[in-house]
Amino acid sequence: MNTSTDLKKLRSHLSLFLAVFFSVFLLCTISNQVKADTMVPKEDQYIYDDADLFTSSEEEKLTKQIIQTGQEQDCTFLILTTNDSIDDSTTYIEDFYDTLYNDDILNKNAVFLLIDMDDRLVEVRAFGDCEDHLSDSDCEDIRLSITDNLSDGNYYDAVQSFITNSQEALLAPLDDSSKDSNDITYAEPIVPQKNQFIYDISGLITKNQTTKLIEQIKEVSKKQNCNFVILTTDDPLRDTTRYIHDFYNAAVTQKVISKDAMILLIDMNERIISIKSFGTCSQKLSFSLLEKIRNSVREELSNGDYYKGTVEFLNQSDRYLTFAYADNLFFKPWFLMLIALGVGGVTILVMGYQHSARITTNDHTYLDESRSGIVARHDNYVRTTVTRVRKPQENHNSSSGSFGSSGGHSVSSGGHSSSGSSGHF
Amino acid sequence: MVVQYKCPQCGADMAFDSTTGLLHCDSCGYDEPIDNREGQQHSETQNESETNWDHVHEHTNFNTDDTKEYFCMNCGAVVFTDADTTATTCSFCGAPVVIADRLQGSYAPAKVIPFQISKEQAQAAFKKWCKNGRLTPKNFCTADRIKSITGMYVPFFLYDLNGKGEANATCTRVHTYPQGDYICTETKYYNVYRNVNLNYVKIPCDASEKMEDSMMDRLEPFDYSNLKDFNMPYLAGYIAEKYNYDEKQLFPRVRKRAEQYVSEYLRSTIQGYHSTRMNYEHVDVQPKDTYYTLLPVWMVCYDYKQAEHTFLMNGQTGKIVGKPPFSIKRALQWFASVSVGTYAVLQLISSITSKLLGGGWF
Numbered sequence: 113m114n115t116s117t118d119l120k121k122l123r124s125h126l127s128l129f130l131a132v133f134f135s136v137f138l139l140c141t142i143s144n145q146v147k148a149d150t151m152v153p154k155e156d157q158y159i160y161d162d163a164d165l166f167t168s169s170e171e172e173k174l175t176k177q178i179i180q181t182g183q184e185q186d187c188t189f190l191i192l193t194t195n196d197s198i199d200d201s202t203t204y205i206e207d208f209y210d211t212l213y214n215d216d217i218l219n220k221n222a223v224f225l226l227i228d229m230d231d232r233l234v235e236v237r238a239f240g241d242c243e244d245h246l247s248d249s250d251c252e253d254i255r256l257s258i259t260d261n262l263s264d265g266n267y268y269d270a271v272q273s274f275i276t277n278s279q280e281a282l283l284a285p286l287d288d289s290s291k292d293s294n295d296i297t298y299a300e301p302i303v304p305q306k307n308q309f310i311y312d313i314s315g316l317i318t319k320n321q322t323t324k325l326i327e328q329i330k331e332v333s334k335k336q337n338c339n340f341v342i343l344t345t346d347d348p349l350r351d352t353t354r355y356i357h358d359f360y361n362a363a364v365t366q367k368v369i370s371k372d373a374m375i376l377l378i379d380m381n382e383r384i385i386s387i388k389s390f391g392t393c394s395q396k397l398s399f400s401l402l403e404k405i406r407n408s409v410r411e412e413l414s415n416g417d418y419y420k421g422t423v424e425f426l427n428q429s430d431r432y433l434t435f436a437y438a439d440n441l442f443f444k445p446w447f448l449m450l451i452a453l454g455v456g457g458v459t460i461l462v463m464g465y466q467h468s469a470r471i472t473t474n475d476h477t478y479l480d481e482s483r484s485g486i487v488a489r490h491d492n493y494v495r496t497t498v499t500r501v502r503k504p505q506e507n508h509n510s511s512s513g514s515f516g517s518s519g520g521h522s523v524s525s526g527g528h529s530s531s532g533s534s535g536h537f
Numbered sequence: 538m539v540v541q542y543k544c545p546q547c548g549a550d551m552a553f554d555s556t557t558g559l560l561h562c563d564s565c566g567y568d569e570p571i572d573n574r575e576g577q578q579h580s581e582t583q584n585e586s587e588t589n590w591d592h593v594h595e596h597t598n599f600n601t602d603d604t605k606e607y608f609c610m611n612c613g614a615v616v617f618t619d620a621d622t623t624a625t626t627c628s629f630c631g632a633p634v635v636i637a638d639r640l641q642g643s644y645a646p647a648k649v650i651p652f653q654i655s656k657e658q659a660q661a662a663f664k665k666w667c668k669n670g671r672l673t674p675k676n677f678c679t680a681d682r683i684k685s686i687t688g689m690y691v692p693f694f695l696y697d698l699n700g701k702g703e704a705n706a707t708c709t710r711v712h713t714y715p716q717g718d719y720i721c722t723e724t725k726y727y728n729v730y731r732n733v734n735l736n737y738v739k740i741p742c743d744a745s746e747k748m749e750d751s752m753m754d755r756l757e758p759f760d761y762s763n764l765k766d767f768n769m770p771y772l773a774g775y776i777a778e779k780y781n782y783d784e785k786q787l788f789p790r791v792r793k794r795a796e797q798y799v800s801e802y803l804r805s806t807i808q809g810y811h812s813t814r815m816n817y818e819h820v821d822v823q824p825k826d827t828y829y830t831l832l833p834v835w836m837v838c839y840d841y842k843q844a845e846h847t848f849l850m851n852g853q854t855g856k857i858v859g860k861p862p863f864s865i866k867r868a869l870q871w872f873a874s875v876s877v878g879t880y881a882v883l884q885l886i887s888s889i890t891s892k893l894l895g896g897g898w899f
Contacts, residue, residue, distance in 0.1 A: 448880055455876065455879045456876030459872070460868055463868075467671075470755065471755055473754075478738055478798075480736040484735040485733065489729075489731050491727050492730075494707075495725075496723060498723045499721070501720045501722070
């Protein structure tokens with residue numbers, strides 16, 4: 113009788129502990145690490161409010177506004193909100209756009225607003241014809257104009273001003289760009305060259321500095337297994353992001369660089385710095401890290417020291433890639449759990465060991481020290497051998513190792529993962 | 538022959554008192570020093586006999602006494618003993634009884650360490666020990682589970698040994714330094730020789746069949762400053778047994794232990810080298826003296842879940858040896874709480890670090 117009740121008790125206790133343990137584990141995991149599922153697209157739905165930022169009446173009003181503005185501009189506005197963590201907001205939006213577009217829910221002209229409550233990030237992104245009207249800097253302007261409202265928690269107002277600002281931006285450049293496009297000669301796309309990492313069209317860096325930079329680029333590239341490219345331009349660019357992406361795509365298809373790369377663009381015309389990361393680099397460096405790199409580059413560039421700025425770009429990228437916390441085991445919940453279980457196990461083992469008594473005598477306990485000792489000893493030197501090893505050389509002439517041949521990598525899809533940060537200096 | 542100690546004042550039975558180290562009469566409170574007592578029948582000690590083992594069997598005829606019945610001098614009842622018992626208490630009147638026949642000849646102990654921890658202290662220690670056990674079942678200590686508590690003189694042989702050790706080893710010292718474009722590693726080889734002569738004093742070895750050797754080894758060390766010449770009154774009021782294995786039979790066990798000690802000492806003398814490779818090692822252990830000694834042990838028998846457990850305590854130093862019941866439930870409890878706690882802390886640190894490094898707050 114006794115044993116069976118004890119057994120039942122034990123079972124219930126055991127299941128309770130396991131339940132508590134796993135629920136804590138799950139809680140920690142969910143709150144920090146679970147990735148957002150892609151949203152399910154629906155026809156005639158423009159607001160995907162996963163984070164529940166709007167009331168239903170607000171949602172209704174906004175939908176009306178979107179439909180109205182959309183018809184005027186031949187452009188769809190979409191509002192996404194999420195509470196879950198997102199690896200890369202740009203990809204997240206692009207993926208969603210692709211699904212909508214493929215399902216014929218959306219025509220190709222669209223402007224997206226993503227409010228990520230987990231990272232507290234806002235992203236504005238335009239597609240199709242809208243992309244021509246809303247350049248990166250326009251998107252940035254719209255983003256900045258609504259951040260204040262968002263910070264204050266006025267999500268409804270923020271979205272409203274997003275729609276009106278976008279509308280204005282869409283209206284304005286339509287005529288301007290068609291007029292201006294005749295006068296402005298846009299920068300030619302850069303043709304990637306083998307073993308060239310600096311395309312200094314503006315001539316910001318002297319020859320001496322270039323050789324030093326190349327040395328550093330080779331070193332960092334080899335260390336991080338990632339290519340670094342520096343682009344400068346004087347001519348106006350139609351779209352900074354596209355300019356960099358075009359170069360990247362061309363370079364990867366020609367196997368000039370591997371698909372893991374970081375590109376710094378200094379646009380002297382608009383005075384824009386843009387940093388984009390691709391492949392594993394983009395996985396390692398979150399948007400906020402790219403911002404940090406860009407900010408430290410901007411300080412140097414604003415002072416007019418372009419060489420220092422590029423060096424800073426390399427140093428900071430190197431620093432953050434080395435830490436690469438997204439890749440760091442310490443940030444993986446399963447690894448933390450493993451450590452926790454290990455600590456628990458060791459504790460139990462130690463306690464179990466202490467549970468029974470230990471032997472507390474040793475070889476000196478019963479030794480009569482006064483009548484014991486060394487009778488005879490000698491330490492005779494016999495011989496010496498010397499081996500010489502060449503010091504490891506630091507400057508090995510091969511960056512070839514980092515040019516990975518990426519067999520089945522299709523670049524034209526446009527679905528490559530990348531992240532970027534750009535802004536004025 | 539049965540020996541019982543009567544109080545010269547009131548005639549009641551006297552027993553050895555662990556706190557005073559005197560014979561004590563519970564009835565009138567009279568204390569008597571043990572040296573005054575006449576019963577020094579233990580004159581036949583073995584320490585003079587050096588390494589001569591053969592004398593042991595001269596007295597084997599004592600075994601014939603095993604079946605002999607003893608009667609309590611107080612009440613006349615039969616004193617229940619098994620073949621090894623040398624001291625006990627009368628199960629009828631509770632009078633301490635020492636069986637003198639079984640403490641004679643080769644069975645006469647040379648030395649004894651008297652009890653220094655009383656029954657009450659042992660009981661209290663046992664209870665405290667129960668509470669401290671972090672892996673013992675929780676309900677284990679709530680009930681008084683002590684079935685019996687026995688103060689027992691366990692037969693031991695104490696060995697004085699001489700150990701000679703010789704070793705030859707090849708040792709190296711390594712020195713690394715840069716030289717131009719090269720890193721040089723210089724290894725100096727030495728031929729090292731050591732010869733040690735070690736004397737070990739009174740290594741104990743349990744000579745009782747009933748006691749588990751590993752448990753007895755854990756009870757060590759005993760404090761030899763209190764080692765007394767054997768005197769029968771020390772046994773009054775306790776259980777005592779005679780040895781089942783003589784010093785010759787036990788010697789291999791003690792030699793193995795001493796050989797290990799010598800080897801450890803030998804190796805500890807070779808120092809200051811980066812690597813040591815033994816070429817030759819020879820250890821020889823020879824007995825010098827043996828002392829048949831009774832050492833005090835408190836035994837607490839308790840049962841838990843239909844199984845009997847034994848708790849042992851060094852009757853001199855109070856060191857505790859026992860195998861307490863192990864609770865899987867409590868082990869899991871500890872495991873779970875430690876794991877969950879660690880995980881929570883780690884997760885917190887990890888979250889904070891990642892926020893600090895990659896934090897993008899607007």
